[in-house]
Amino acid sequence: MPKIVDHGARRDLIARAFAAHVAELGFSATTYARTAAATGYSVGTIQHYFGSRDELAQAAFDRLLADRDARISDVVAAGEAEEQPIRAILRRAVTELLPMDEARRREHRVTLWLRVEGQHDPTLARIASGSDADLHRRVAQAVVNGTRCGEVEPRVDPAVAASMVLATVHGLALELASGGGPAAEEVLDPVLATVFTGRCRHHDV
Amino acid sequence: MPKIVDHGARRDLIARAFAAHVAELGFSATTYARTAAATGYSVGTIQHYFGSRDELAQAAFDRLLADRDARISDVVAAGEAEEQPIRAILRRAVTELLPMDEARRREHRVTLWLRVEGQHDPTLARIASGSDADLHRRVAQAVVNGTRCGEVEPRVDPAVAASMVLATVHGLALELASGGGPAAEEVLDPVLATVFTGRCRHHDV
Numbered sequence: 001m002p003k004i005v006d007h008g009a010r011r012d013l014i015a016r017a018f019a020a021h022v023a024e025l026g027f028s029a030t031t032y033a034r035t036a037a038a039t040g041y042s043v044g045t046i047q048h049y050f051g052s053r054d055e056l057a058q059a060a061f062d063r064l065l066a067d068r069d070a071r072i073s074d075v076v077a078a079g080e081a082e083e084q085p086i087r088a089i090l091r092r093a094v095t096e097l098l099p100m101d102e103a104r105r106r107e108h109r110v111t112l113w114l115r116v117e118g119q120h121d122p123t124l125a126r127i128a129s130g131s132d133a134d135l136h137r138r139v140a141q142a143v144v145n146g147t148r149c150g151e152v153e154p155r156v157d158p159a160v161a162a163s164m165v166l167a168t169v170h171g172l173a174l175e176l177a178s179g180g181g182p183a184a185e186e187v188l189d190p191v192l193a194t195v196f197t198g199r200c201r202h203h204d205v
Numbered sequence: 206m207p208k209i210v211d212h213g214a215r216r217d218l219i220a221r222a223f224a225a226h227v228a229e230l231g232f233s234a235t236t237y238a239r240t241a242a243a244t245g246y247s248v249g250t251i252q253h254y255f256g257s258r259d260e261l262a263q264a265a266f267d268r269l270l271a272d273r274d275a276r277i278s279d280v281v282a283a284g285e286a287e288e289q290p291i292r293a294i295l296r297r298a299v300t301e302l303l304p305m306d307e308a309r310r311r312e313h314r315v316t317l318w319l320r321v322e323g324q325h326d327p328t329l330a331r332i333a334s335g336s337d338a339d340l341h342r343r344v345a346q347a348v349v350n351g352t353r354c355g356e357v358e359p360r361v362d363p364a365v366a367a368s369m370v371l372a373t374v375h376g377l378a379l380e381l382a383s384g385g386g387p388a389a390e391e392v393l394d395p396v397l398a399t400v401f402t403g404r405c406r407h408h409d410v
Contacts, residue, residue: 025325026322028233029325112320112324113321115379115382115383116231116317116320118383119231120230120234128383129385133385157391160392163377163391163392164391164392164395167374167376167377167392168369168376169372169376170372171371171373171375171377171378171379172368173376174320174372175372175375177324178320178323178330178333182364182365186362186369190399191399194395194396
């Protein structure tokens with residue numbers, strides 16, 4: 001019987017190994033050879049899946065952001081299932097972006113590399129800005145939902161509110177990453193409170 | 206007559222040339238040789254001033270941050286001379302951190318490199334966190350001054366308020382750097398308004 005190879009799973013494994021090395025060693029020090037050593041595959045096998053280091057790097061960043069998005073979606077789905085207020089769900093969702101444990105610290109380091117490499121690489125810049133735009137769209141949608149249920153005043157501009165919330169989250173992430181900053185909620189809560197000023201009507205019934 | 210050499214000015218010139226290349230090409234691509242070519246000095250002359258690339262990189266980041274601090278101090282001094290409210294002075298000061306023109310975009314790119322390289326280099330991490338701590342101290346002091354003159358409620362914690370303002374500024378800078386984001390004041394003003402809720406008594410006399 002021929003061996004059944006799950007090529008998608010292999011690609012993910014290799015992409016995640018590359019990202020893990022970026023988190024640990026930095027982008028420039030992360031090579032095909034190191035990635036191969038970590039996965040147990042030969043350099044040739046890795047080249048079979050990713051024709052160039054650029055292609056592998058793009059896949060690694062894509063994979064990491066997709067994993068992060070999936071985690072955020074899980075948090076949102078759980079909050080909705082528990083019928084939490086939108087503000088509480090959003091707070092839990094954006095907290096996933098903060099480097100508050102080792103896994104999220106590593107993830108944040110990789111996203112910072114994506115940003116900085118994107119300054120000089122248009123493809124990586126597109127990955128970074130695509131992810132930013134997607135986050136922004138999701139937070140703006142939460143604000144729209146908040147307007148509908150009464151947690152947010154109708155005069156609030158969802159795009160501006162989303163930019164404000166995400167600016168605070170991204171900046172707080174930088175503060176936490178460099179080992180400083182106060183408790184996250186002390187920074188996050190007053191900013192969320194400027195947007196979410198009301199109470200969801202669904203919770204009054 | 207012996208030629209009088211201003212060694213301090215030469216060091217600054219070389220450090221600024223290194224930082225300019227970091228902004229343009231990225232950190233890894235910035236070398237002694239490129240810096241030498243840009244300054245007109247030989248590699249040997251540059252090595253006379255900076256014994257290693259690490260030492261040159263540290264001086265370049267230090268120089269850039271010192272230039273930024275000096276610019277902020279000028280803005281603050283001008284605002285104080287015009288007897289502006291503290292909130293308005295702080296707003297102008299932190300706007301200096303935002304990549305809103307080419308000079309500040311280049312500066313922001315270099316500070317982002319400092320952050321990301323600091324993830325793997327303790328000396329650069331110290332330069333980054335020293336600069337963050339200094340900014341934080343200055344913003345916290347502005348909040349304390351605001352409490353004294355009536356612009357800020359006495360119950361506001363200056364350290365937390367400073368973290369919130371700086372988180373918003375740093376995150377907004379990331380948004381602007383990747384070409385997105387709304388007008389800066391739309392994000393910044395509501396956050397400043399949560400801290401600066403009152404009116405300076407000095408402006409009522």
